[in-house]
Amino acid sequence: MTVMRDTVVKSLAKVTVQGDENGLIPEYEVLVNLLPVSLLNRLSERLMAAAPPERKRDVEAGLVRAAYECGYHTGCGIITSEVFNDVVLPMVTEGEKDILRGAYAAFTAWGWAKSGIVQLKEGERMVIRAFDYYEADNTGEGLRAYMLRGLSQAFFDLAYADTYPDGMDTFVCRQTKGIEAGDPYGEFIVTRK
Amino acid sequence: MTSRPALTLVSSSSAAAMKGDLAQTKITDIMQFLSSSYGQGMIQVTGGPDGHEGKIYFMSGALLHVETGAAAGLDGLVEMLTWTEGSFQFHPGATAPDTNIGLSIQHAIMEAAMRLDHRGSGSRSGTASIANQLIHTEDDERSNEMQQQRESTEVLNDLLGIPGIDAVVVIGRDGFVIESAGNSARVNIDALGASLAHAVNGIEEMGSELKINQFQDMFVEYGRAVILCKPMGDAVAAVITPDASKLGIIRHKTKKYFEELAHSF
Numbered sequence: 119m120t121v122m123r124d125t126v127v128k129s130l131a132k133v134t135v136q137g138d139e140n141g142l143i144p145e146y147e148v149l150v151n152l153l154p155v156s157l158l159n160r161l162s163e164r165l166m167a168a169a170p171p172e173r174k175r176d177v178e179a180g181l182v183r184a185a186y187e188c189g190y191h192t193g194c195g196i197i198t199s200e201v202f203n204d205v206v207l208p209m210v211t212e213g214e215k216d217i218l219r220g221a222y223a224a225f226t227a228w229g230w231a232k233s234g235i236v237q238l239k240e241g242e243r244m245v246i247r248a249f250d251y252y253e254a255d256n257t258g259e260g261l262r263a264y265m266l267r268g269l270s271q272a273f274f275d276l277a278y279a280d281t282y283p284d285g286m287d288t289f290v291c292r293q294t295k296g297i298e299a300g301d302p303y304g305e306f307i308v309t310r311k
Numbered sequence: 312m313t314s315r316p317a318l319t320l321v322s323s324s325s326a327a328a329m330k331g332d333l334a335q336t337k338i339t340d341i342m343q344f345l346s347s348s349y350g351q352g353m354i355q356v357t358g359g360p361d362g363h364e365g366k367i368y369f370m371s372g373a374l375l376h377v378e379t380g381a382a383a384g385l386d387g388l389v390e391m392l393t394w395t396e397g398s399f400q401f402h403p404g405a406t407a408p409d410t411n412i413g414l415s416i417q418h419a420i421m422e423a424a425m426r427l428d429h430r431g432s433g434s435r436s437g438t439a440s441i442a443n444q445l446i447h448t449e450d451d452e453r454s455n456e457m458q459q460q461r462e463s464t465e466v467l468n469d470l471l472g473i474p475g476i477d478a479v480v481v482i483g484r485d486g487f488v489i490e491s492a493g494n495s496a497r498v499n500i501d502a503l504g505a506s507l508a509h510a511v512n513g514i515e516e517m518g519s520e521l522k523i524n525q526f527q528d529m530f531v532e533y534g535r536a537v538i539l540c541k542p543m544g545d546a547v548a549a550v551i552t553p554d555a556s557k558l559g560i561i562r563h564k565t566k567k568y569f570e571e572l573a574h575s576f
Contacts, residue, residue: 120512123485124505215545219485234487237576238545247489302464 121209121216123234126223129205146202148195155252158265166258178264182291185268193272194282197221214277215240221273222246231266231304241278246270248304254297261296263304274308287311330400333358338367338391338399339420345401346372346416353405358397365391368407374419376407384411388423389430417559424563463575466568467492470550473564475557481548481576482507489546489576503549507540511547530558541569546576 135143135152142149162181169177196202197217206220215238222234231251238244246266253263271291279285288311295305331341333356341354346369354367365379365387377387412419463481470479471493478493480500486508491500515526529540537558540549548569552561 120484122505122508122512123483123487124501124508219483219487222487223485234483234485234489235545236483236489 120212121206121219121223123219123223123226125209126206126220127227130201130224130227133201146192146196146199148192148199150192155255159252159256162253162262162264163256163258166262181264182268182271185265186272187268189269189272190275190282190286193221193269193276196224197276218244218273218277225269230269233266233304236305242310244270244274244308246306246308248306249297251297251304254304256298258298260299261293261304262298263293263296263306266304266306267291267293270306270308330398333394333397333399338394341399341401342367342369342374342416342420345369346374349401349403351406352401352403353407354399354401356391356394356397356399358391358394358399362397363390363394365394367391368405369416370407372415374412374414374416375410377412385419385423385426388412388419389426392423392427417556421559421562461571463490463572464492466572466575470565470568473561475552475554475561476550476565477553478551479548480504480507480551481543481546481572483546484508484511493551498551507538507547507549511540511542539565541565543569543573544576548572 133145135145137143137152141151143151165177165181166174197206197220202220202224206217206224210216210220215235218238219235226232226234229252231248231253233246233248233251236245236247248263248266251263251266253265256262268291271289274289274291275285275287276282279288289308290311291306291308293304293306295301295303297304329345338354338356345352345354351370352368354369356365356367357363358365359379363380365377367374367388368376374388377384377391379387379390381387382390414422467479467481467490470476476493478491478498480491480503481489482504483489486505488500488504510531511526511529514529518524518526526542529538531538531540532555535555536551536553537555538549538551539558539562540547550561550565552558
Protein backbone atom coordinates (compact mmCIF):
# COMPACT_ATOMS: atom_id res chain seq x y z
CA MET A 119 0.00 0.00 0.00
CA THR A 120 1.14 3.48 -0.71
CA VAL A 121 -0.60 6.82 -0.67
CA MET A 122 -3.39 6.73 -3.22
CA ARG A 123 -3.72 10.07 -4.83
CA ASP A 124 -7.38 9.81 -5.79
CA THR A 125 -8.32 8.86 -2.22
CA VAL A 126 -6.53 11.92 -0.87
CA VAL A 127 -8.04 14.23 -3.45
CA LYS A 128 -11.56 12.94 -2.85
CA SER A 129 -11.23 13.16 0.92
CA LEU A 130 -9.74 16.64 0.97
CA ALA A 131 -12.27 17.92 -1.52
CA LYS A 132 -14.95 17.19 1.10
CA VAL A 133 -13.33 19.43 3.70
CA THR A 134 -15.42 22.56 4.29
CA VAL A 135 -13.52 25.70 3.49
CA GLN A 136 -15.16 28.52 5.43
CA GLY A 137 -13.43 31.77 6.27
CA ASP A 138 -13.91 33.68 9.54
CA GLU A 139 -14.80 37.36 9.82
CA ASN A 140 -11.27 38.24 8.69
CA GLY A 141 -11.42 35.95 5.68
CA LEU A 142 -8.99 33.52 7.27
CA ILE A 143 -9.73 29.84 7.11
CA PRO A 144 -8.51 27.86 10.12
CA GLU A 145 -7.78 24.58 8.42
CA TYR A 146 -4.96 22.06 8.42
CA GLU A 147 -3.55 23.66 11.60
CA VAL A 148 -2.76 26.85 9.71
CA LEU A 149 -4.65 29.93 8.64
CA VAL A 150 -5.22 30.12 4.93
CA ASN A 151 -7.18 32.48 2.78
CA LEU A 152 -8.98 32.26 -0.50
CA LEU A 153 -7.73 34.61 -3.16
CA PRO A 154 -8.19 34.53 -6.93
CA VAL A 155 -5.08 33.18 -8.60
CA SER A 156 -5.21 36.02 -11.08
CA LEU A 157 -4.30 38.33 -8.24
CA LEU A 158 -1.20 36.30 -7.43
CA ASN A 159 -0.24 36.15 -11.08
CA ARG A 160 -0.80 39.86 -11.52
CA LEU A 161 1.41 40.56 -8.51
CA SER A 162 4.33 38.58 -9.83
CA GLU A 163 3.88 39.88 -13.37
CA ARG A 164 3.99 43.50 -12.17
CA LEU A 165 6.91 42.96 -9.88
CA MET A 166 8.91 41.37 -12.66
CA ALA A 167 7.87 44.00 -15.19
CA ALA A 168 8.82 46.80 -12.84
CA ALA A 169 12.26 45.41 -12.10
CA PRO A 170 15.18 46.79 -14.13
CA PRO A 171 17.00 44.13 -16.17
CA GLU A 172 19.87 43.82 -13.72
CA ARG A 173 17.46 43.19 -10.80
CA LYS A 174 15.09 40.73 -12.46
CA ARG A 175 16.98 37.75 -11.08
CA ASP A 176 16.72 39.18 -7.57
CA VAL A 177 13.00 39.77 -7.92
CA GLU A 178 12.54 36.27 -9.26
CA ALA A 179 14.50 34.88 -6.32
CA GLY A 180 12.31 36.94 -4.00
CA LEU A 181 9.12 35.50 -5.46
CA VAL A 182 10.46 31.98 -5.10
CA ARG A 183 11.55 32.78 -1.56
CA ALA A 184 8.09 34.02 -0.64
CA ALA A 185 6.58 30.77 -1.87
CA TYR A 186 9.29 28.82 -0.07
CA GLU A 187 8.71 30.52 3.30
CA CYS A 188 4.96 29.97 2.94
CA GLY A 189 5.41 26.38 1.81
CA TYR A 190 7.88 25.49 4.53
CA HIS A 191 5.85 26.79 7.45
CA THR A 192 2.33 26.05 6.29
CA GLY A 193 3.55 22.79 4.75
CA CYS A 194 4.74 21.67 8.16
CA GLY A 195 1.34 22.58 9.59
CA ILE A 196 -0.41 20.67 6.87
CA ILE A 197 1.55 17.44 7.10
CA THR A 198 1.13 17.40 10.86
CA SER A 199 -2.55 18.38 10.78
CA GLU A 200 -5.42 16.22 11.93
CA VAL A 201 -6.89 16.08 8.44
CA PHE A 202 -3.61 14.89 6.99
CA ASN A 203 -3.23 12.37 9.78
CA ASP A 204 -6.71 11.04 9.15
CA VAL A 205 -6.61 10.98 5.38
CA VAL A 206 -3.02 10.39 4.34
CA LEU A 207 -1.13 8.74 7.18
CA PRO A 208 -3.12 5.49 7.18
CA MET A 209 -1.82 4.92 3.65
CA VAL A 210 1.80 5.77 4.42
CA THR A 211 4.07 2.76 4.16
CA GLU A 212 7.09 4.29 2.51
CA GLY A 213 7.89 7.05 5.02
CA GLU A 214 8.86 10.42 3.62
CA LYS A 215 8.25 9.36 0.06
CA ASP A 216 4.60 8.72 0.85
CA ILE A 217 4.34 11.95 2.84
CA LEU A 218 5.50 13.79 -0.26
CA ARG A 219 3.03 11.89 -2.44
CA GLY A 220 0.30 12.93 -0.05
CA ALA A 221 1.51 16.53 -0.05
CA TYR A 222 1.33 16.77 -3.84
CA ALA A 223 -2.08 15.11 -3.84
CA ALA A 224 -3.24 17.75 -1.35
CA PHE A 225 -1.66 20.40 -3.52
CA THR A 226 -3.76 19.09 -6.40
CA ALA A 227 -6.93 18.81 -4.32
CA TRP A 228 -6.73 22.48 -3.38
CA GLY A 229 -6.40 23.51 -6.99
CA TRP A 230 -2.91 24.97 -6.86
CA ALA A 231 -1.38 22.61 -9.38
CA LYS A 232 -2.18 19.22 -10.75
CA SER A 233 1.21 17.88 -9.87
CA GLY A 234 3.01 14.79 -8.70
CA ILE A 235 6.30 13.01 -8.28
CA VAL A 236 7.98 11.60 -11.36
CA GLN A 237 11.25 10.49 -9.83
CA LEU A 238 12.53 10.47 -6.29
CA LYS A 239 15.90 9.52 -4.90
CA GLU A 240 15.39 9.76 -1.19
CA GLY A 241 17.16 12.65 0.43
CA GLU A 242 18.93 13.56 -2.77
CA ARG A 243 16.79 14.42 -5.73
CA MET A 244 13.18 14.75 -6.78
CA VAL A 245 11.58 15.45 -10.15
CA ILE A 246 8.10 16.93 -10.16
CA ARG A 247 5.78 17.30 -13.11
CA ALA A 248 2.86 19.72 -13.08
CA PHE A 249 -0.12 20.26 -15.33
CA ASP A 250 -2.79 22.95 -15.06
CA TYR A 251 -0.92 25.09 -12.56
CA TYR A 252 -2.16 28.63 -12.22
CA GLU A 253 1.24 30.18 -12.97
CA ALA A 254 0.99 28.72 -16.47
CA ASP A 255 -1.33 31.68 -17.17
CA ASN A 256 1.26 34.17 -15.97
CA THR A 257 2.35 36.48 -18.76
CA GLY A 258 5.98 37.38 -19.15
CA GLU A 259 9.15 35.75 -20.33
CA GLY A 260 10.91 32.52 -19.49
CA LEU A 261 9.97 29.96 -16.88
CA ARG A 262 7.76 31.62 -14.29
CA ALA A 263 6.32 29.04 -11.90
CA TYR A 264 7.79 30.70 -8.81
CA MET A 265 5.24 29.24 -6.42
CA LEU A 266 5.82 25.67 -7.56
CA ARG A 267 9.58 26.10 -7.30
CA GLY A 268 9.37 27.47 -3.79
CA LEU A 269 6.89 24.88 -2.58
CA SER A 270 8.73 21.93 -4.08
CA GLN A 271 11.90 23.00 -2.35
CA ALA A 272 9.97 23.49 0.90
CA PHE A 273 8.35 20.06 0.71
CA PHE A 274 11.68 18.35 0.14
CA ASP A 275 13.28 20.27 3.01
CA LEU A 276 10.42 19.22 5.25
CA ALA A 277 10.77 15.61 4.20
CA TYR A 278 14.52 15.10 4.17
CA ALA A 279 16.35 18.01 5.82
CA ASP A 280 16.74 18.60 9.56
CA THR A 281 13.58 18.68 11.63
CA TYR A 282 11.42 21.77 11.33
CA PRO A 283 12.39 24.60 11.66
CA ASP A 284 16.11 23.81 11.33
CA GLY A 285 16.07 22.28 7.87
CA MET A 286 15.48 25.38 5.80
CA ASP A 287 17.51 25.92 2.64
CA THR A 288 19.03 22.48 2.51
CA PHE A 289 17.74 21.81 -0.98
CA VAL A 290 17.09 23.97 -4.01
CA CYS A 291 14.56 23.67 -6.80
CA ARG A 292 15.01 24.71 -10.39
CA GLN A 293 12.38 24.74 -13.08
CA THR A 294 13.40 23.04 -16.31
CA LYS A 295 10.14 23.15 -18.28
CA GLY A 296 7.00 25.22 -18.18
CA ILE A 297 3.63 25.38 -19.85
CA GLU A 298 4.03 29.16 -19.75
CA ALA A 299 7.11 28.74 -21.96
CA GLY A 300 5.42 26.43 -24.47
CA ASP A 301 6.25 23.04 -22.94
CA PRO A 302 3.52 20.43 -22.47
CA TYR A 303 4.03 20.46 -18.71
CA GLY A 304 6.06 22.09 -15.98
CA GLU A 305 9.06 20.21 -14.64
CA PHE A 306 10.84 20.93 -11.39
CA ILE A 307 14.00 19.32 -10.11
CA VAL A 308 14.97 19.50 -6.45
CA THR A 309 18.57 18.79 -5.50
CA ARG A 310 20.86 19.46 -2.59
CA LYS A 311 22.03 23.07 -2.45
CA MET B 312 27.42 -6.41 -47.62
CA THR B 313 26.05 -8.93 -50.08
CA SER B 314 22.34 -9.41 -50.29
CA ARG B 315 21.01 -12.94 -50.28
CA PRO B 316 17.43 -14.02 -50.40
CA ALA B 317 16.11 -15.01 -46.99
CA LEU B 318 13.67 -17.54 -48.38
CA THR B 319 13.94 -19.64 -51.48
CA LEU B 320 11.22 -21.72 -53.00
CA VAL B 321 12.62 -25.05 -54.12
CA SER B 322 10.97 -27.90 -55.90
CA SER B 323 11.22 -31.42 -54.56
CA SER B 324 9.72 -34.62 -55.83
CA SER B 325 6.89 -34.55 -53.31
CA ALA B 326 5.92 -30.95 -52.86
CA ALA B 327 7.17 -27.42 -53.16
CA ALA B 328 9.30 -26.58 -50.13
CA MET B 329 10.90 -23.49 -48.76
CA LYS B 330 14.41 -23.11 -47.47
CA GLY B 331 16.62 -20.28 -46.40
CA ASP B 332 19.47 -18.90 -44.39
CA LEU B 333 19.21 -18.01 -40.70
CA ALA B 334 21.72 -15.21 -41.15
CA GLN B 335 19.13 -13.45 -43.26
CA THR B 336 16.04 -13.97 -41.17
CA LYS B 337 14.97 -15.00 -37.68
CA ILE B 338 13.51 -18.33 -36.64
CA THR B 339 10.63 -16.52 -34.97
CA ASP B 340 9.81 -14.65 -38.17
CA ILE B 341 9.89 -17.89 -40.14
CA MET B 342 7.60 -19.60 -37.64
CA GLN B 343 5.11 -16.76 -37.72
CA PHE B 344 5.17 -16.45 -41.47
CA LEU B 345 4.87 -20.15 -42.25
CA SER B 346 2.25 -20.88 -39.61
CA SER B 347 0.08 -18.09 -40.98
CA SER B 348 0.56 -19.31 -44.56
CA TYR B 349 0.29 -23.07 -44.12
CA GLY B 350 -2.08 -25.15 -42.04
CA GLN B 351 0.46 -27.75 -41.04
CA GLY B 352 4.14 -28.50 -41.48
CA MET B 353 7.60 -28.87 -40.07
CA ILE B 354 10.53 -26.47 -40.12
CA GLN B 355 13.81 -28.30 -40.10
CA VAL B 356 16.62 -26.11 -38.79
CA THR B 357 20.34 -26.75 -38.84
CA GLY B 358 22.25 -24.27 -36.74
CA GLY B 359 23.97 -23.46 -33.49
CA PRO B 360 27.69 -23.60 -32.80
CA ASP B 361 27.93 -27.34 -33.52
CA GLY B 362 25.54 -27.52 -36.42
CA HIS B 363 22.73 -29.17 -34.43
CA GLU B 364 19.48 -30.10 -36.07
CA GLY B 365 16.12 -29.02 -34.76
CA LYS B 366 12.53 -29.63 -35.85
CA ILE B 367 9.53 -27.41 -35.27
CA TYR B 368 6.06 -28.85 -35.96
CA PHE B 369 2.95 -26.74 -36.12
CA MET B 370 -0.67 -27.14 -37.04
CA SER B 371 -3.53 -24.61 -37.28
CA GLY B 372 -1.48 -21.80 -35.73
CA ALA B 373 -0.39 -23.91 -32.77
CA LEU B 374 3.12 -25.06 -32.02
CA LEU B 375 2.84 -28.77 -31.34
CA HIS B 376 6.29 -30.22 -31.08
CA VAL B 377 9.89 -29.02 -30.96
CA GLU B 378 12.99 -31.12 -30.67
CA THR B 379 16.71 -30.65 -31.03
CA GLY B 380 19.50 -33.08 -30.32
CA ALA B 381 19.84 -31.74 -26.79
CA ALA B 382 16.38 -30.59 -25.76
CA ALA B 383 12.69 -30.88 -26.53
CA GLY B 384 9.54 -28.86 -26.03
CA LEU B 385 9.90 -25.23 -24.97
CA ASP B 386 13.50 -25.84 -23.89
CA GLY B 387 14.23 -26.97 -27.40
CA LEU B 388 12.70 -23.82 -28.78
CA VAL B 389 14.73 -21.73 -26.34
CA GLU B 390 17.87 -23.40 -27.62
CA MET B 391 16.91 -22.78 -31.23
CA LEU B 392 16.19 -19.11 -30.55
CA THR B 393 19.90 -18.66 -29.88
CA TRP B 394 20.83 -19.98 -33.29
CA THR B 395 21.56 -16.95 -35.39
CA GLU B 396 23.39 -18.79 -38.13
CA GLY B 397 22.51 -21.88 -40.07
CA SER B 398 19.80 -22.89 -42.47
CA PHE B 399 16.24 -24.07 -42.47
CA GLN B 400 13.93 -25.99 -44.73
CA PHE B 401 10.17 -26.16 -44.57
CA HIS B 402 8.25 -29.38 -45.11
CA PRO B 403 4.58 -28.56 -45.64
CA GLY B 404 2.06 -31.08 -44.38
CA ALA B 405 4.52 -32.93 -42.10
CA THR B 406 2.82 -34.39 -39.02
CA ALA B 407 4.16 -34.03 -35.48
CA PRO B 408 5.25 -37.31 -33.81
CA ASP B 409 3.53 -36.14 -30.60
CA THR B 410 2.69 -32.94 -28.76
CA ASN B 411 5.27 -31.55 -26.35
CA ILE B 412 4.24 -27.88 -26.44
CA GLY B 413 0.64 -27.20 -27.51
CA LEU B 414 0.63 -23.40 -27.39
CA SER B 415 -0.18 -20.82 -30.02
CA ILE B 416 2.85 -19.76 -32.03
CA GLN B 417 2.88 -16.29 -30.44
CA HIS B 418 2.47 -17.62 -26.95
CA ALA B 419 5.20 -20.21 -27.42
CA ILE B 420 7.64 -17.61 -28.76
CA MET B 421 6.86 -15.35 -25.85
CA GLU B 422 7.36 -18.11 -23.29
CA ALA B 423 10.59 -19.25 -24.90
CA ALA B 424 12.00 -15.74 -25.05
CA MET B 425 11.11 -15.22 -21.40
CA ARG B 426 12.97 -18.39 -20.46
CA LEU B 427 15.88 -17.18 -22.51
CA ASP B 428 15.83 -13.92 -20.57
CA HIS B 429 15.71 -15.67 -17.23
CA ARG B 430 18.48 -18.03 -18.24
CA GLY B 431 20.76 -15.08 -18.81
CA SER B 432 19.70 -12.97 -15.85
CA GLY B 433 23.33 -12.73 -14.77
CA SER B 434 23.99 -10.62 -17.85
CA ARG B 435 20.56 -9.12 -18.13
CA SER B 436 21.16 -6.42 -20.68
CA GLY B 437 22.97 -8.73 -23.04
CA THR B 438 20.28 -11.34 -22.81
CA ALA B 439 17.57 -8.82 -23.30
CA SER B 440 19.31 -7.78 -26.47
CA ILE B 441 19.30 -11.35 -27.72
CA ALA B 442 15.61 -11.77 -26.98
CA ASN B 443 14.79 -8.53 -28.64
CA GLN B 444 16.80 -9.39 -31.70
CA LEU B 445 14.78 -12.54 -32.12
CA ILE B 446 11.64 -10.55 -32.53
CA HIS B 447 12.79 -7.19 -33.77
CA THR B 448 13.37 -6.59 -37.39
CA GLU B 449 13.22 -2.99 -38.53
CA ASP B 450 14.12 -1.59 -35.12
CA ASP B 451 17.64 -2.99 -34.93
CA GLU B 452 19.36 -0.12 -36.62
CA ARG B 453 17.89 2.29 -34.11
CA SER B 454 19.54 0.58 -31.15
CA ASN B 455 22.57 2.84 -31.18
CA GLU B 456 20.36 5.87 -30.77
CA MET B 457 18.94 4.28 -27.64
CA GLN B 458 22.30 4.57 -25.93
CA GLN B 459 21.56 8.20 -25.25
CA GLN B 460 18.72 8.96 -22.89
CA ARG B 461 15.78 10.43 -24.71
CA GLU B 462 12.79 12.36 -23.52
CA SER B 463 10.12 10.05 -22.17
CA THR B 464 7.67 11.62 -24.62
CA GLU B 465 9.74 10.32 -27.52
CA VAL B 466 9.85 6.85 -26.03
CA LEU B 467 6.10 6.86 -25.53
CA ASN B 468 5.60 7.87 -29.14
CA ASP B 469 7.83 5.00 -30.25
CA LEU B 470 5.77 2.63 -28.13
CA LEU B 471 2.68 3.95 -29.80
CA GLY B 472 4.25 3.17 -33.16
CA ILE B 473 4.19 -0.56 -32.39
CA PRO B 474 1.29 -2.10 -34.30
CA GLY B 475 -1.54 -3.08 -32.00
CA ILE B 476 -0.90 -0.53 -29.25
CA ASP B 477 -3.78 1.86 -28.77
CA ALA B 478 -2.56 3.96 -25.87
CA VAL B 479 0.34 4.20 -23.48
CA VAL B 480 0.28 5.67 -20.01
CA VAL B 481 2.91 6.12 -17.31
CA ILE B 482 1.65 6.57 -13.77
CA GLY B 483 3.27 7.11 -10.41
CA ARG B 484 2.69 4.51 -7.69
CA ASP B 485 0.17 6.92 -6.19
CA GLY B 486 -1.84 7.04 -9.43
CA PHE B 487 -0.47 10.35 -10.69
CA VAL B 488 -0.61 10.29 -14.48
CA ILE B 489 2.90 11.32 -15.42
CA GLU B 490 2.50 10.96 -19.14
CA SER B 491 0.19 9.46 -21.68
CA ALA B 492 0.03 9.09 -25.43
CA GLY B 493 -2.30 7.63 -27.97
CA ASN B 494 -5.96 7.09 -28.40
CA SER B 495 -6.96 8.16 -24.92
CA ALA B 496 -9.77 10.51 -25.93
CA ARG B 497 -12.39 7.94 -24.94
CA VAL B 498 -10.60 7.15 -21.69
CA ASN B 499 -10.64 9.18 -18.50
CA ILE B 500 -6.90 9.00 -18.12
CA ASP B 501 -6.90 10.14 -14.48
CA ALA B 502 -9.43 7.48 -13.57
CA LEU B 503 -7.35 4.90 -15.43
CA GLY B 504 -4.23 6.00 -13.53
CA ALA B 505 -6.00 5.73 -10.19
CA SER B 506 -7.44 2.31 -11.02
CA LEU B 507 -4.10 0.96 -12.20
CA ALA B 508 -2.35 2.25 -9.10
CA HIS B 509 -4.90 0.54 -6.87
CA ALA B 510 -4.56 -2.69 -8.85
CA VAL B 511 -0.78 -2.63 -8.79
CA ASN B 512 -0.79 -1.96 -5.06
CA GLY B 513 -3.02 -4.96 -4.53
CA ILE B 514 -0.81 -7.15 -6.68
CA GLU B 515 2.32 -6.01 -4.87
CA GLU B 516 0.76 -6.63 -1.49
CA MET B 517 -0.21 -10.12 -2.56
CA GLY B 518 3.33 -10.86 -3.72
CA SER B 519 4.69 -9.47 -0.50
CA GLU B 520 2.29 -11.52 1.64
CA LEU B 521 3.15 -14.67 -0.28
CA LYS B 522 6.86 -13.81 -0.09
CA ILE B 523 7.32 -14.76 -3.72
CA ASN B 524 8.98 -11.94 -5.55
CA GLN B 525 8.58 -8.43 -6.80
CA PHE B 526 5.79 -7.79 -9.21
CA GLN B 527 7.09 -7.79 -12.78
CA ASP B 528 4.16 -7.81 -15.17
CA MET B 529 0.41 -7.59 -15.04
CA PHE B 530 -1.96 -8.47 -17.86
CA VAL B 531 -5.62 -7.63 -17.58
CA GLU B 532 -7.87 -9.09 -20.26
CA TYR B 533 -11.18 -7.57 -21.24
CA GLY B 534 -12.49 -9.75 -24.02
CA ARG B 535 -10.01 -9.16 -26.81
CA ALA B 536 -8.56 -6.04 -25.26
CA VAL B 537 -5.60 -6.30 -22.91
CA ILE B 538 -3.87 -3.87 -20.57
CA LEU B 539 -0.23 -4.74 -20.02
CA CYS B 540 1.45 -3.13 -17.00
CA LYS B 541 5.10 -3.09 -16.08
CA PRO B 542 6.79 -1.43 -13.12
CA MET B 543 9.67 0.91 -13.78
CA GLY B 544 11.29 2.47 -10.77
CA ASP B 545 8.71 4.48 -8.93
CA ALA B 546 6.34 4.43 -11.87
CA VAL B 547 4.25 1.91 -13.76
CA ALA B 548 3.87 1.88 -17.51
CA ALA B 549 0.78 0.46 -19.13
CA VAL B 550 -0.05 -0.19 -22.75
CA ILE B 551 -3.55 -0.82 -23.98
CA THR B 552 -4.12 -3.08 -26.93
CA PRO B 553 -7.52 -3.85 -28.40
CA ASP B 554 -6.24 -7.08 -29.95
CA ALA B 555 -4.97 -9.74 -27.56
CA SER B 556 -3.62 -11.87 -30.39
CA LYS B 557 -0.74 -9.42 -30.79
CA LEU B 558 0.20 -9.53 -27.14
CA GLY B 559 3.28 -11.70 -27.62
CA ILE B 560 4.85 -9.52 -30.23
CA ILE B 561 3.84 -6.39 -28.37
CA ARG B 562 5.45 -7.68 -25.22
CA HIS B 563 8.74 -8.20 -26.98
CA LYS B 564 8.69 -5.04 -28.98
CA THR B 565 7.89 -2.98 -25.91
CA LYS B 566 10.67 -4.48 -23.85
CA LYS B 567 13.51 -2.24 -24.91
CA TYR B 568 11.31 0.84 -24.71
CA PHE B 569 10.24 -0.09 -21.21
CA GLU B 570 13.87 -0.52 -20.28
CA GLU B 571 14.59 2.88 -21.72
CA LEU B 572 11.63 4.45 -19.94
CA ALA B 573 12.83 3.02 -16.63
CA HIS B 574 15.75 5.46 -16.75
CA SER B 575 13.31 8.35 -16.62
CA PHE B 576 11.27 7.28 -13.60
